[in-house]
Amino acid sequence: MINKDSLTHHISQQFNAELEEVRSHLLAMGGLVEKQVNDAVTSLIEADSGLAQQVREMDEQINKMETNIDEECLRILARRQPAASDLRLIISISKSVIDLERIGDEASKIAKRAIELCEEGEAPRGYVEVRHIGDQVRRMVQESLDAFARFDADLALSVAQYDKTIDREYKTALRELVTYMMEDPRSITRVLSIIWVLRSLERIGDHARNISELVIYLVRGTDVRHMGLKRMAEEVEGTASNPDNKGQ
Amino acid sequence: MINKDSLTHHISQQFNAELEEVRSHLLAMGGLVEKQVNDAVTSLIEADSGLAQQVREMDEQINKMETNIDEECLRILARRQPAASDLRLIISISKSVIDLERIGDEASKIAKRAIELCEEGEAPRGYVEVRHIGDQVRRMVQESLDAFARFDADLALSVAQYDKTIDREYKTALRELVTYMMEDPRSITRVLSIIWVLRSLERIGDHARNISELVIYLVRGTDVRHMGLKRMAEEVEGTASNPDNKGQ
Numbered sequence: 001m002i003n004k005d006s007l008t009h010h011i012s013q014q015f016n017a018e019l020e021e022v023r024s025h026l027l028a029m030g031g032l033v034e035k036q037v038n039d040a041v042t043s044l045i046e047a048d049s050g051l052a053q054q055v056r057e058m059d060e061q062i063n064k065m066e067t068n069i070d071e072e073c074l075r076i077l078a079r080r081q082p083a084a085s086d087l088r089l090i091i092s093i094s095k096s097v098i099d100l101e102r103i104g105d106e107a108s109k110i111a112k113r114a115i116e117l118c119e120e121g122e123a124p125r126g127y128v129e130v131r132h133i134g135d136q137v138r139r140m141v142q143e144s145l146d147a148f149a150r151f152d153a154d155l156a157l158s159v160a161q162y163d164k165t166i167d168r169e170y171k172t173a174l175r176e177l178v179t180y181m182m183e184d185p186r187s188i189t190r191v192l193s194i195i196w197v198l199r200s201l202e203r204i205g206d207h208a209r210n211i212s213e214l215v216i217y218l219v220r221g222t223d224v225r226h227m228g229l230k231r232m233a234e235e236v237e238g239t240a241s242n243p244d245n246k247g248q
Numbered sequence: 249m250i251n252k253d254s255l256t257h258h259i260s261q262q263f264n265a266e267l268e269e270v271r272s273h274l275l276a277m278g279g280l281v282e283k284q285v286n287d288a289v290t291s292l293i294e295a296d297s298g299l300a301q302q303v304r305e306m307d308e309q310i311n312k313m314e315t316n317i318d319e320e321c322l323r324i325l326a327r328r329q330p331a332a333s334d335l336r337l338i339i340s341i342s343k344s345v346i347d348l349e350r351i352g353d354e355a356s357k358i359a360k361r362a363i364e365l366c367e368e369g370e371a372p373r374g375y376v377e378v379r380h381i382g383d384q385v386r387r388m389v390q391e392s393l394d395a396f397a398r399f400d401a402d403l404a405l406s407v408a409q410y411d412k413t414i415d416r417e418y419k420t421a422l423r424e425l426v427t428y429m430m431e432d433p434r435s436i437t438r439v440l441s442i443i444w445v446l447r448s449l450e451r452i453g454d455h456a457r458n459i460s461e462l463v464i465y466l467v468r469g470t471d472v473r474h475m476g477l478k479r480m481a482e483e484v485e486g487t488a489s490n491p492d493n494k495g496q
Contacts, residue, residue: 063474070471074339081329091322094339098346178436185433188426223318226311 015080019089022072023148026093026100029065030145033100036062036107037141037204041134044114044197045127052118055111062104069097085218092218096148099207103141106200106207113193125180125187126194129173133201136166140208147215156215157236159208161229166205173198263328267337270320271396274341274348277313278393281348284310284355285389285452289382292362292445293375300366303359310352317345333466340466344396347455351389354448354455361441373428373435374442377421381449384414388456395463404463405484407456409477414453421446 036055043052073094076082082090140159147156174195181191216224216236224232234240284303291300321342324330330338388407395404422443429439464472464484472480482488 060474067471067474074335077325077339078331078335083326087322087326091325091342094342095346098343178440181429181436182433185430188429188436192426223315226308226315 015082015086018072018076018080019082019086022069022076022093023089025065025069025072026096027145027149029062029069029097029100030141030148032058032065033062033103033107034138034141034145036104037110037134037138040107040110040114041130041138041201043111044117045131047114047118049115049118052111052114056108056115059104059108062101066097066101070094085221088218088221092148092214096211096214099210103204103207106204110197110200113197117190117193120190125191126173126177126198129169129176130194130197130201133166133169133173133198136162136169137201137205137208140166140205141211144208144211144215147212148218151215151219153216153219153236156212156219157233159212160216160232163205163209164229166202170198170202263330263334266320266324266328267330267334270317270324270341271337273313273317273320274344275393275397277310277317277345277348278389278396280306280313281310281351281355282386282389282393284352285358285382285386288355288358288362289378289386289449291359292365293379295362295366297363297366300359300362304356304363307352307356310349314345314349318342333469336466336469340396340462344459344462347458351452351455354452358445358448361445365438365441368438373439374421374425374446377417377424378442378445378449381414381417381421381446384410384417385449385453385456388414388453389459392456392459392463395460396466399463399467401464401467401484404460404467405481407460408464408480411453411457412477414450418446418450 036058039051040055042048043055073090076090080086140162143155144159146152147159177191177195177198181188210225213225213232216222216232220235222235222240224235227235231240284306287299288303290296291303321338324338328334388410391403392407394400395407425439425443425446429436458473461473461480464470464480468483470483470488472483475483479488
Protein backbone atom coordinates (compact mmCIF):
# COMPACT_ATOMS: atom_id res chain seq x y z
CA MET A 1 0.00 0.00 0.00
CA ILE A 2 1.29 3.40 -0.96
CA ASN A 3 0.23 6.37 1.12
CA LYS A 4 1.21 9.95 0.44
CA ASP A 5 3.97 10.03 3.05
CA SER A 6 5.77 6.99 1.79
CA LEU A 7 5.44 8.29 -1.76
CA THR A 8 7.02 11.61 -0.82
CA HIS A 9 9.68 9.71 1.02
CA HIS A 10 10.19 7.48 -2.00
CA ILE A 11 10.50 10.44 -4.40
CA SER A 12 12.89 12.29 -2.16
CA GLN A 13 15.02 9.15 -1.76
CA GLN A 14 15.22 8.85 -5.52
CA PHE A 15 16.00 12.55 -5.83
CA ASN A 16 18.78 12.23 -3.25
CA ALA A 17 20.16 9.28 -5.15
CA GLU A 18 20.25 11.37 -8.34
CA LEU A 19 22.03 14.22 -6.57
CA GLU A 20 24.49 11.77 -5.05
CA GLU A 21 25.10 10.22 -8.47
CA VAL A 22 25.88 13.44 -10.29
CA ARG A 23 28.15 14.48 -7.43
CA SER A 24 30.01 11.18 -7.63
CA HIS A 25 30.38 11.65 -11.40
CA LEU A 26 31.93 15.06 -10.79
CA LEU A 27 34.36 13.53 -8.29
CA ALA A 28 35.24 10.72 -10.72
CA MET A 29 35.93 13.28 -13.44
CA GLY A 30 38.02 15.21 -10.91
CA GLY A 31 40.03 12.10 -10.05
CA LEU A 32 40.78 11.52 -13.72
CA VAL A 33 41.72 15.16 -14.30
CA GLU A 34 44.06 15.08 -11.29
CA LYS A 35 45.74 11.99 -12.76
CA GLN A 36 46.07 13.82 -16.09
CA VAL A 37 47.93 16.68 -14.40
CA ASN A 38 50.24 14.24 -12.65
CA ASP A 39 50.90 12.18 -15.79
CA ALA A 40 51.45 15.27 -17.95
CA VAL A 41 54.12 16.61 -15.58
CA THR A 42 55.74 13.17 -15.24
CA SER A 43 55.79 12.69 -19.02
CA LEU A 44 57.63 15.99 -19.36
CA ILE A 45 60.18 15.43 -16.58
CA GLU A 46 60.89 11.83 -17.57
CA ALA A 47 60.78 12.50 -21.32
CA ASP A 48 58.13 9.78 -21.65
CA SER A 49 56.35 10.57 -24.91
CA GLY A 50 54.22 7.43 -24.64
CA LEU A 51 52.73 8.66 -21.37
CA ALA A 52 52.28 12.12 -22.89
CA GLN A 53 50.40 10.53 -25.77
CA GLN A 54 48.08 8.76 -23.31
CA VAL A 55 47.32 12.08 -21.64
CA ARG A 56 46.44 13.58 -25.03
CA GLU A 57 44.15 10.69 -25.87
CA MET A 58 42.36 10.80 -22.51
CA ASP A 59 41.24 14.38 -23.15
CA GLU A 60 38.30 13.23 -25.23
CA GLN A 61 36.99 11.12 -22.36
CA ILE A 62 37.14 14.13 -20.05
CA ASN A 63 35.18 16.18 -22.56
CA LYS A 64 32.57 13.43 -22.68
CA MET A 65 32.33 13.40 -18.89
CA GLU A 66 31.70 17.16 -18.97
CA THR A 67 28.88 16.75 -21.50
CA ASN A 68 27.31 13.89 -19.49
CA ILE A 69 27.42 15.73 -16.17
CA ASP A 70 25.90 18.79 -17.82
CA GLU A 71 23.07 16.64 -19.15
CA GLU A 72 22.47 15.15 -15.70
CA CYS A 73 22.34 18.62 -14.15
CA LEU A 74 19.90 19.79 -16.81
CA ARG A 75 17.68 16.76 -16.25
CA ILE A 76 17.62 17.32 -12.50
CA LEU A 77 16.82 21.02 -12.95
CA ALA A 78 14.00 20.25 -15.38
CA ARG A 79 12.42 17.33 -13.52
CA ARG A 80 13.19 17.89 -9.85
CA GLN A 81 13.13 21.66 -9.63
CA PRO A 82 15.61 21.68 -6.76
CA ALA A 83 15.63 24.53 -4.25
CA ALA A 84 17.96 25.95 -1.62
CA SER A 85 21.04 23.81 -0.97
CA ASP A 86 20.06 21.22 -3.61
CA LEU A 87 19.96 23.99 -6.21
CA ARG A 88 23.31 25.33 -4.98
CA LEU A 89 24.74 21.83 -5.35
CA ILE A 90 23.62 21.61 -8.99
CA ILE A 91 24.91 25.11 -9.77
CA SER A 92 28.26 24.33 -8.11
CA ILE A 93 28.59 21.08 -10.03
CA SER A 94 27.70 22.65 -13.37
CA LYS A 95 30.29 25.38 -12.83
CA SER A 96 33.02 23.14 -11.38
CA VAL A 97 32.77 20.89 -14.38
CA ILE A 98 33.91 23.80 -16.59
CA ASP A 99 37.01 24.26 -14.45
CA LEU A 100 37.76 20.54 -14.46
CA GLU A 101 37.48 20.41 -18.24
CA ARG A 102 39.88 23.35 -18.57
CA ILE A 103 42.35 21.72 -16.17
CA GLY A 104 42.18 18.72 -18.50
CA ASP A 105 42.91 21.06 -21.46
CA GLU A 106 45.94 22.49 -19.69
CA ALA A 107 47.23 18.99 -18.87
CA SER A 108 46.82 18.11 -22.52
CA LYS A 109 48.79 21.21 -23.56
CA ILE A 110 51.59 20.24 -21.14
CA ALA A 111 51.64 16.75 -22.67
CA LYS A 112 51.91 18.30 -26.14
CA ARG A 113 54.96 20.29 -25.05
CA ALA A 114 56.39 17.11 -23.49
CA ILE A 115 56.15 15.35 -26.85
CA GLU A 116 57.85 18.26 -28.65
CA LEU A 117 60.62 18.43 -26.06
CA CYS A 118 61.15 14.65 -26.27
CA GLU A 119 61.74 15.00 -30.00
CA GLU A 120 64.27 17.78 -29.50
CA GLY A 121 66.13 15.53 -27.07
CA GLU A 122 67.80 18.09 -24.87
CA ALA A 123 66.55 18.70 -21.34
CA PRO A 124 66.18 22.45 -20.87
CA ARG A 125 66.22 24.47 -17.68
CA GLY A 126 63.21 24.80 -15.46
CA TYR A 127 62.44 21.12 -14.83
CA VAL A 128 62.96 21.49 -11.08
CA GLU A 129 60.41 24.31 -11.03
CA VAL A 130 57.96 22.35 -13.20
CA ARG A 131 58.19 19.36 -10.84
CA HIS A 132 57.81 21.53 -7.76
CA ILE A 133 54.93 23.73 -8.96
CA GLY A 134 53.36 20.72 -10.69
CA ASP A 135 53.23 18.76 -7.41
CA GLN A 136 51.66 21.69 -5.64
CA VAL A 137 48.91 22.42 -8.16
CA ARG A 138 48.10 18.71 -8.43
CA ARG A 139 47.58 18.72 -4.66
CA MET A 140 45.43 21.85 -4.96
CA VAL A 141 43.20 20.05 -7.47
CA GLN A 142 43.02 17.01 -5.17
CA GLU A 143 42.18 19.05 -2.09
CA SER A 144 39.56 21.16 -3.88
CA LEU A 145 37.85 17.88 -4.82
CA ASP A 146 38.23 16.50 -1.29
CA ALA A 147 36.62 19.70 -0.04
CA PHE A 148 33.78 19.13 -2.52
CA ALA A 149 33.39 15.51 -1.40
CA ARG A 150 33.28 16.39 2.31
CA PHE A 151 31.52 19.81 2.04
CA ASP A 152 34.60 21.17 3.80
CA ALA A 153 34.69 24.97 3.54
CA ASP A 154 37.84 25.24 5.67
CA LEU A 155 39.83 23.00 3.35
CA ALA A 156 38.43 24.92 0.36
CA LEU A 157 39.58 28.17 1.94
CA SER A 158 43.09 26.83 2.42
CA VAL A 159 43.25 25.85 -1.27
CA ALA A 160 42.14 29.33 -2.32
CA GLN A 161 44.76 30.85 -0.01
CA TYR A 162 47.47 28.57 -1.38
CA ASP A 163 46.93 29.95 -4.88
CA LYS A 164 48.90 33.05 -3.81
CA THR A 165 51.95 30.87 -3.12
CA ILE A 166 51.70 29.34 -6.59
CA ASP A 167 51.48 32.78 -8.21
CA ARG A 168 54.60 33.89 -6.33
CA GLU A 169 56.60 30.81 -7.21
CA TYR A 170 55.48 31.03 -10.83
CA LYS A 171 56.75 34.60 -11.07
CA THR A 172 60.08 33.68 -9.51
CA ALA A 173 60.53 30.76 -11.91
CA LEU A 174 59.62 33.02 -14.84
CA ARG A 175 62.26 35.58 -13.90
CA GLU A 176 64.94 32.91 -13.68
CA LEU A 177 64.02 31.50 -17.07
CA VAL A 178 64.08 34.94 -18.69
CA THR A 179 67.57 35.51 -17.31
CA TYR A 180 68.61 32.17 -18.71
CA MET A 181 67.23 33.06 -22.16
CA MET A 182 69.23 36.29 -22.15
CA GLU A 183 72.42 34.43 -21.28
CA ASP A 184 71.89 31.80 -23.96
CA PRO A 185 69.67 33.08 -26.81
CA ARG A 186 69.94 29.75 -28.65
CA SER A 187 67.85 28.23 -25.84
CA ILE A 188 64.96 30.67 -26.32
CA THR A 189 62.58 28.30 -28.10
CA ARG A 190 63.09 25.45 -25.62
CA VAL A 191 62.92 27.69 -22.56
CA LEU A 192 59.76 29.28 -23.95
CA SER A 193 58.21 25.80 -24.03
CA ILE A 194 58.91 25.43 -20.32
CA ILE A 195 57.46 28.89 -19.70
CA TRP A 196 54.23 27.76 -21.40
CA VAL A 197 54.17 24.68 -19.18
CA LEU A 198 54.59 26.78 -16.05
CA ARG A 199 51.85 29.07 -17.30
CA SER A 200 49.54 26.06 -17.72
CA LEU A 201 50.34 24.92 -14.18
CA GLU A 202 49.61 28.38 -12.83
CA ARG A 203 46.26 28.31 -14.67
CA ILE A 204 45.50 24.90 -13.14
CA GLY A 205 46.03 26.47 -9.72
CA ASP A 206 43.53 29.20 -10.65
CA HIS A 207 40.95 26.60 -11.65
CA ALA A 208 41.46 24.68 -8.38
CA ARG A 209 40.87 27.97 -6.59
CA ASN A 210 37.66 28.50 -8.61
CA ILE A 211 36.40 25.07 -7.57
CA SER A 212 37.22 25.83 -3.94
CA GLU A 213 35.26 29.06 -4.12
CA LEU A 214 32.29 27.07 -5.43
CA VAL A 215 32.62 24.68 -2.47
CA ILE A 216 32.45 27.64 -0.08
CA TYR A 217 29.39 28.91 -1.96
CA LEU A 218 27.83 25.47 -1.71
CA VAL A 219 28.50 25.06 2.02
CA ARG A 220 28.08 28.63 3.25
CA GLY A 221 25.64 30.01 0.68
CA THR A 222 27.85 33.02 -0.03
CA ASP A 223 29.38 33.94 -3.38
CA VAL A 224 33.02 34.57 -2.36
CA ARG A 225 34.50 34.78 -5.86
CA HIS A 226 35.49 38.40 -6.07
CA MET A 227 35.81 39.36 -2.42
CA GLY A 228 39.51 38.86 -1.71
CA LEU A 229 41.08 36.34 0.66
CA LYS A 230 40.59 38.29 3.87
CA ARG A 231 36.82 38.64 3.52
CA MET A 232 36.62 35.10 2.17
CA ALA A 233 38.24 33.83 5.38
CA GLU A 234 35.78 35.86 7.46
CA GLU A 235 32.87 34.31 5.57
CA VAL A 236 34.18 30.79 6.09
CA GLU A 237 34.95 31.36 9.74
CA GLY A 238 31.55 32.94 10.25
CA THR A 239 32.97 36.26 11.46
CA ALA A 240 31.73 38.33 8.51
CA SER A 241 29.99 41.42 9.84
CA ASN A 242 27.97 42.61 6.84
CA PRO A 243 24.82 40.53 6.37
CA ASP A 244 24.32 42.09 2.90
CA ASN A 245 27.10 39.86 1.64
CA LYS A 246 25.09 36.76 2.37
CA GLY A 247 23.74 35.00 -0.68
CA GLN A 248 20.64 32.88 -0.77
CA MET B 249 -12.03 40.03 -12.06
CA ILE B 250 -9.19 37.56 -12.25
CA ASN B 251 -9.83 34.21 -13.80
CA LYS B 252 -7.35 31.36 -14.09
CA ASP B 253 -6.43 32.07 -17.70
CA SER B 254 -5.60 35.70 -17.17
CA LEU B 255 -3.63 34.77 -14.05
CA THR B 256 -1.55 32.24 -16.01
CA HIS B 257 -1.10 34.83 -18.72
CA HIS B 258 -0.09 37.38 -16.13
CA ILE B 259 2.47 35.06 -14.50
CA SER B 260 3.94 34.06 -17.81
CA GLN B 261 4.19 37.71 -18.87
CA GLN B 262 6.07 38.47 -15.68
CA PHE B 263 8.26 35.41 -16.20
CA ASN B 264 9.05 36.50 -19.75
CA ALA B 265 9.94 39.95 -18.47
CA GLU B 266 12.38 38.39 -15.99
CA LEU B 267 13.99 36.27 -18.69
CA GLU B 268 14.23 39.30 -20.95
CA GLU B 269 15.79 41.31 -18.15
CA VAL B 270 18.54 38.84 -17.29
CA ARG B 271 19.30 38.44 -21.00
CA SER B 272 19.59 42.21 -21.39
CA HIS B 273 21.92 42.31 -18.36
CA LEU B 274 24.14 39.72 -20.02
CA LEU B 275 24.23 41.79 -23.21
CA ALA B 276 25.02 44.95 -21.25
CA MET B 277 27.89 43.15 -19.51
CA GLY B 278 29.01 41.92 -22.94
CA GLY B 279 28.97 45.44 -24.33
CA LEU B 280 31.15 46.65 -21.48
CA VAL B 281 33.56 43.72 -21.82
CA GLU B 282 33.87 44.37 -25.55
CA LYS B 283 34.74 48.01 -24.80
CA GLN B 284 37.34 46.80 -22.27
CA VAL B 285 39.04 44.70 -24.95
CA ASN B 286 39.07 47.64 -27.34
CA ASP B 287 40.34 50.11 -24.73
CA ALA B 288 43.02 47.72 -23.47
CA VAL B 289 44.45 47.26 -26.97
CA THR B 290 44.23 50.99 -27.71
CA SER B 291 45.95 51.86 -24.42
CA LEU B 292 48.83 49.56 -25.38
CA ILE B 293 49.23 50.77 -28.96
CA GLU B 294 48.91 54.44 -28.09
CA ALA B 295 50.92 54.16 -24.85
CA ASP B 296 47.98 55.70 -22.98
CA SER B 297 48.50 54.62 -19.37
CA GLY B 298 45.48 56.68 -18.22
CA LEU B 299 43.19 54.64 -20.43
CA ALA B 300 44.90 51.44 -19.27
CA GLN B 301 44.23 52.48 -15.67
CA GLN B 302 40.54 52.97 -16.49
CA VAL B 303 40.39 49.45 -17.91
CA ARG B 304 41.94 48.09 -14.70
CA GLU B 305 39.44 49.97 -12.54
CA MET B 306 36.45 48.83 -14.56
CA ASP B 307 37.23 45.18 -13.85
CA GLU B 308 35.52 45.32 -10.48
CA GLN B 309 32.27 46.48 -12.09
CA ILE B 310 32.41 43.54 -14.48
CA ASN B 311 32.89 41.16 -11.56
CA LYS B 312 29.87 42.71 -9.87
CA MET B 313 27.81 42.25 -13.03
CA GLU B 314 28.77 38.56 -13.04
CA THR B 315 27.65 38.12 -9.43
CA ASN B 316 24.36 39.92 -10.08
CA ILE B 317 23.51 37.95 -13.21
CA ASP B 318 24.29 34.72 -11.35
CA GLU B 319 21.91 35.76 -8.59
CA GLU B 320 19.19 36.53 -11.12
CA CYS B 321 19.64 33.12 -12.74
CA LEU B 322 19.49 31.40 -9.38
CA ARG B 323 16.32 33.28 -8.44
CA ILE B 324 14.64 32.35 -11.72
CA LEU B 325 15.65 28.70 -11.31
CA ALA B 326 14.33 28.60 -7.75
CA ARG B 327 11.06 30.47 -8.25
CA ARG B 328 10.08 29.85 -11.85
CA GLN B 329 11.37 26.35 -12.43
CA PRO B 330 11.90 26.98 -16.13
CA ALA B 331 11.74 24.11 -18.61
CA ALA B 332 12.82 23.42 -22.19
CA SER B 333 14.09 26.49 -24.05
CA ASP B 334 13.66 28.76 -21.01
CA LEU B 335 15.91 26.45 -19.01
CA ARG B 336 18.44 26.39 -21.85
CA LEU B 337 18.40 30.18 -21.87
CA ILE B 338 19.23 30.33 -18.16
CA ILE B 339 21.96 27.70 -18.50
CA SER B 340 23.47 29.51 -21.49
CA ILE B 341 23.42 32.82 -19.66
CA SER B 342 24.97 31.39 -16.51
CA LYS B 343 27.78 29.81 -18.53
CA SER B 344 28.35 32.77 -20.89
CA VAL B 345 28.78 35.05 -17.94
CA ILE B 346 31.86 33.05 -16.90
CA ASP B 347 33.42 33.58 -20.32
CA LEU B 348 32.59 37.29 -20.29
CA GLU B 349 34.18 37.70 -16.88
CA ARG B 350 37.33 35.93 -18.09
CA ILE B 351 37.47 38.13 -21.21
CA GLY B 352 37.34 41.06 -18.78
CA ASP B 353 40.25 39.52 -16.84
CA GLU B 354 42.31 39.16 -20.00
CA ALA B 355 41.58 42.78 -20.99
CA SER B 356 42.71 43.81 -17.53
CA LYS B 357 45.95 41.84 -17.93
CA ILE B 358 46.59 43.53 -21.30
CA ALA B 359 46.04 46.92 -19.64
CA LYS B 360 48.57 45.97 -16.93
CA ARG B 361 51.18 45.18 -19.60
CA ALA B 362 50.32 48.49 -21.32
CA ILE B 363 51.12 50.37 -18.10
CA GLU B 364 54.43 48.52 -17.69
CA LEU B 365 55.41 49.16 -21.31
CA CYS B 366 54.49 52.86 -21.00
CA GLU B 367 56.91 53.14 -18.10
CA GLU B 368 59.69 51.50 -20.05
CA GLY B 369 59.12 54.02 -22.83
CA GLU B 370 60.31 52.06 -25.83
CA ALA B 371 57.84 50.66 -28.35
CA PRO B 372 58.71 47.03 -28.98
CA ARG B 373 57.95 44.87 -31.96
CA GLY B 374 54.63 43.19 -32.40
CA TYR B 375 52.30 46.20 -32.20
CA VAL B 376 51.01 45.66 -35.73
CA GLU B 377 50.05 42.09 -34.82
CA VAL B 378 48.46 43.19 -31.54
CA ARG B 379 46.34 45.77 -33.36
CA HIS B 380 45.36 43.31 -36.07
CA ILE B 381 44.51 40.32 -33.84
CA GLY B 382 43.00 42.67 -31.24
CA ASP B 383 40.55 44.08 -33.81
CA GLN B 384 39.55 40.61 -34.89
CA VAL B 385 38.92 39.16 -31.42
CA ARG B 386 37.00 42.27 -30.41
CA ARG B 387 34.76 41.68 -33.41
CA MET B 388 34.41 38.01 -32.42
CA VAL B 389 33.20 39.08 -28.96
CA GLN B 390 30.79 41.56 -30.53
CA GLU B 391 29.39 39.04 -33.00
CA SER B 392 29.01 36.29 -30.39
CA LEU B 393 26.89 38.76 -28.40
CA ASP B 394 24.92 39.80 -31.49
CA ALA B 395 24.27 36.11 -32.09
CA PHE B 396 23.03 35.82 -28.49
CA ALA B 397 20.81 38.89 -28.89
CA ARG B 398 19.24 37.63 -32.13
CA PHE B 399 19.29 33.86 -31.39
CA ASP B 400 21.35 33.59 -34.57
CA ALA B 401 23.00 30.15 -34.79
CA ASP B 402 24.53 30.89 -38.21
CA LEU B 403 26.37 33.95 -36.95
CA ALA B 404 27.48 31.95 -33.89
CA LEU B 405 28.84 29.25 -36.16
CA SER B 406 30.84 31.77 -38.18
CA VAL B 407 32.40 33.13 -34.96
CA ALA B 408 33.39 29.61 -33.87
CA GLN B 409 34.88 28.97 -37.31
CA TYR B 410 36.80 32.23 -37.23
CA ASP B 411 38.63 31.13 -34.08
CA LYS B 412 40.83 28.92 -36.30
CA THR B 413 42.04 32.02 -38.18
CA ILE B 414 42.98 33.69 -34.90
CA ASP B 415 44.90 30.62 -33.74
CA ARG B 416 46.85 30.58 -37.01
CA GLU B 417 47.67 34.28 -36.92
CA TYR B 418 48.65 34.03 -33.26
CA LYS B 419 51.13 31.25 -34.04
CA THR B 420 52.63 33.20 -36.96
CA ALA B 421 53.05 36.31 -34.80
CA LEU B 422 54.63 34.20 -32.05
CA ARG B 423 57.22 32.73 -34.43
CA GLU B 424 58.19 36.20 -35.66
CA LEU B 425 58.60 37.50 -32.12
CA VAL B 426 60.75 34.52 -31.11
CA THR B 427 63.02 35.17 -34.09
CA TYR B 428 63.26 38.79 -33.04
CA MET B 429 64.21 37.81 -29.48
CA MET B 430 66.98 35.61 -30.80
CA GLU B 431 68.37 38.43 -32.92
CA ASP B 432 68.27 40.92 -30.08
CA PRO B 433 68.42 39.21 -26.66
CA ARG B 434 68.27 42.57 -24.86
CA SER B 435 64.68 42.89 -26.10
CA ILE B 436 63.56 39.59 -24.49
CA THR B 437 61.67 41.06 -21.55
CA ARG B 438 59.78 43.59 -23.64
CA VAL B 439 58.99 41.16 -26.44
CA LEU B 440 57.79 38.64 -23.85
CA SER B 441 55.29 41.25 -22.64
CA ILE B 442 53.89 41.48 -26.17
CA ILE B 443 53.76 37.68 -26.34
CA TRP B 444 51.63 37.66 -23.17
CA VAL B 445 49.32 40.25 -24.73
CA LEU B 446 48.92 38.14 -27.88
CA ARG B 447 48.26 35.11 -25.67
CA SER B 448 45.51 37.04 -23.86
CA LEU B 449 43.97 38.03 -27.20
CA GLU B 450 44.04 34.43 -28.37
CA ARG B 451 42.29 33.41 -25.12
CA ILE B 452 39.65 36.10 -25.71
CA GLY B 453 38.99 34.49 -29.09
CA ASP B 454 38.52 31.13 -27.33
CA HIS B 455 36.00 32.64 -24.93
CA ALA B 456 34.06 34.25 -27.81
CA ARG B 457 33.98 30.82 -29.40
CA ASN B 458 32.66 29.32 -26.15
CA ILE B 459 29.85 31.89 -26.05
CA SER B 460 29.00 31.12 -29.68
CA GLU B 461 28.78 27.42 -28.89
CA LEU B 462 26.35 28.25 -26.09
CA VAL B 463 24.24 30.27 -28.55
CA ILE B 464 24.06 27.23 -30.84
CA TYR B 465 23.06 25.09 -27.85
CA LEU B 466 20.41 27.64 -26.93
CA VAL B 467 18.94 27.88 -30.43
CA ARG B 468 19.37 24.31 -31.68
CA GLY B 469 19.25 22.39 -28.39
CA THR B 470 22.48 20.54 -29.20
CA ASP B 471 25.66 20.62 -27.15
CA VAL B 472 28.25 21.33 -29.88
CA ARG B 473 31.22 22.07 -27.62
CA HIS B 474 33.47 19.13 -28.30
CA MET B 475 32.29 17.98 -31.70
CA GLY B 476 34.64 19.79 -34.09
CA LEU B 477 33.75 22.45 -36.65
CA LYS B 478 32.53 20.14 -39.39
CA ARG B 479 29.88 18.43 -37.27
CA MET B 480 29.04 21.72 -35.63
CA ALA B 481 28.24 23.18 -39.06
CA GLU B 482 26.07 20.16 -39.86
CA GLU B 483 24.13 20.66 -36.63
CA VAL B 484 23.56 24.34 -37.36
CA GLU B 485 22.57 23.72 -40.95
CA GLY B 486 20.26 20.91 -39.88
CA THR B 487 22.04 18.30 -41.98
CA ALA B 488 23.33 16.22 -39.04
CA SER B 489 22.53 12.58 -39.69
CA ASN B 490 22.89 10.96 -36.28
CA PRO B 491 19.88 11.68 -34.04
CA ASP B 492 21.80 10.32 -31.02
CA ASN B 493 23.79 13.51 -31.02
CA LYS B 494 20.74 15.60 -30.32
CA GLY B 495 20.59 17.04 -26.79
CA GLN B 496 17.44 18.02 -25.01
